[in-house]
Amino acid sequence: MLGSLAAQKREVADKRELYLLIQTGEGGMVLQCPPDDGLVVRQFAMAINAYARDVDANDVERAAIAASSRSIIARIEGDTSDLDEARDAKEAVAQDPAHLEAIRDARAEMFALEAGSPQSD
Known part of the structure; x- marks a missing residue:
């Protein structure tokens, strides 16, 4: 066993x-x-x-x-100083009478040219 x-x-x-x-x-x-x-x-x-x-x-x-x-x-x-300067310059140009007159003259000349009758000074 x-x-x-x-x-x-x-x-x-x-x-x-x-x-x-x-x-x-x-x-x-x-x-x-x-x-x-x-x-x-x-x-x-x-x-x-x-x-x-x-x-x-x-x-x-x-x-x-x-x-x-x-x-x-x-x-x-x-x-925002650069942006502020640019806005001020834009505003100054937009309010300048000499620039406004030049813009009006340029628009009148453009419209005259588009109508086909050249503008004379």
Whole structure:
């Protein structure tokens, strides 16, 4: 009887477990992986973490560029001196009697030319 018990193989149950946990700002997930793939799973997790650090750094840089751009746009929108100068110059020309007379003369000449009778001075 002892011989039959000694000849039996003992089965060893592999109870190892390997999980990959991935977390995002919106939630996360847990993936069960084959226990023998521990090295590959850890390398994959490291790659995800490295990428996440790069994304965070890019987000910080992107936010700084956006803030700088908003500042430049606000400064440009706030500086209307060139536009104000141009409006003032236009208004001055529009109210100048010499210019108004020249405009009237040019219009009269244009209408005369369109009608087919040249204007004489």
